[in-house]
């Protein structure tokens with residue numbers, strides 16, 4: 001049964017966009033067909049905004065289904081209208097309106113509940129598409145001593161939301177993104193069919209939905225692979241002044257055989273200054289650590305680089321065993337004296353590390369402020385040029401937040417899935433995680449958006465091979481360029497699984513009458 005519906009009342013609605021099929025009237029019909037009482041006038045403004053805080057929309061209603069059958073019912077009813085669209089909203093942590101449905105229906109995926117069922121013998125968990133990853137972590141580790149293999153840095157995201165993109169963090173070099181660590185999905189297609197899919201069953205839907213930007217169906221369940229959870233983590237940062245040293249060491253670590261390298265490899269770029277957010281103070285791992293700028297040569301560039309690695313271990317491992325393993329893995333890395341920082345913490349604490357940042361940012365009022373983030377995958381061949389043009393020039397003063405930079409391996413990404421990647425085996429994630437402090441002087445939100453465009457234009461001008469991660473374009477031409485020779489396959493999957501283009505309108509890829517235009 002649908003658990004609850006909130007419906008938007010267009011009071012003082014000055015929106016002049018066309019409403020060709022009297023969508024509001026039609027929604028009333030849909031709601032009455034669902035045979036549930038609509039809570040009219042409830043606040044649904046949350047569904048009209050997202051973490052990015054740049055795009056806003058006015059949905060007609062927010063629906064809170066309790067299972068896949070309810071979701072199917074909503075989609076079948078929406079299909080009876082020529083214009084109604086439906087967006088699955090995970091935790092709304094998109095930054096460009098991707099989980100919105102302007103004048104459409106928004107499904108609150110969290111209403112499906114966590115629904116986490118672990119099969120310890122088979123080493124997997126069946127998890128609701130609306131479950132948050134931090135709930136998955138707590139349940140699996142707390143009750144079974146098991147954990148998913150691949151994560152995101154921040155876990156306040158839903159399983160369906162990250163699987164619709166990729167889901168990457170410092171484990172992805174070894175295990176692939178989260179999309180490579182699920183073996184089965186239950187998906188409600190745009191046709192309103194509830195299908196179980198895997199590499200062997202309904203495989204086209206399985207490959208399409210993973211990284212599919214919500215275009216082919218709504219993921220209501222995912223089977224997530226598990227591994228034994230460690231107890232503790234040794235977390236290390238190493239600072240480099242030379243970009244080539246940083247990339248050489250990072251690439252060396254991610255290309256070593258699994259078991260012969262760290263369990264987690266990431267990195268970031270920071271500003272060579274005392275700026276508390278972008279500069280030296282952002283490096284030490286604990287409050288007692290300090291960064292000694294005297295160790296940085298006067299001729300160093302305006303930005304510096306930090307490799308970040310972590311090693312898992314068990315409580316029963318002696319400190320000397322852990323030290324020996326760490327030092328063996330550090331051999332060959334170009335670590336300068338005084339430029340290594342480290343700490344030890346519990347595995348759960350490590351995976352939940354961004355939660356603390358969230359709490360502090362909420363207290364400072366910057367969590368709720370706009371986030372004009374830009375995420376890119378840049379080919380290894382062009383990352384040196386990217387560093388020269390973007391980090392050392394356009395971003396030499398930072399972005400008011402982390403600038404992540406770390407290598408990933410294309411061979412860990414199944415090309416049958418929907419994610420678009422640049423050429424070559426090694427490519428880099430570049431994540432410009434901009435935060436706007438209400439109290440800080442610096443670029444305005446608009447200027448940050450313009451700077452993002454400037455970065456992309458510079459990439460194009462300099463022939464840099466890149467793809468947007470968490471992509472957004474406002475034109476079909478942009479999407480065609482993004483998918484390149486995979487665009488035809490993407491369209492064919494759309495025609496098969498969501499031919500009326502009901503799903504995920506906030507991605508702005510297809511419109512409801514796309515097959516006739």
Ligand SMILES: Cc1cc2nc3c(=O)[nH]c(=O)nc-3n(C[C@H](O)[C@H](O)[C@H](O)COP(=O)(O)OP(=O)(O)OC[C@H]3O[C@@H](n4cnc5c(N)ncnc54)[C@H](O)[C@@H]3O)c2cc1C
Pocket residue numbers: 051087088089090091092093094095098099100109129130151152153154157158159160161162164165166167168169213214215217218219220470504506507
């Ligand atoms: C603070 C923060 C940290 C982040 N860290 C990382 C990171 O480390 N690694 C990383 O890879 N990403 C990261 N992201 C990006 C994040 O993975 C994506 O934005 C993701 O889509 C957010 O999940 P969500 O549940 O909020 O999805 P939403 O924003 O609600 O939805 C995203 C898209 O997926 C669709 N969708 C949602 N649920 C489903 C479903 N069940 N089935 C089908 N489609 C669905 C929506 O319609 C929408 O199009 C981060 C984002 C934030 C805000």
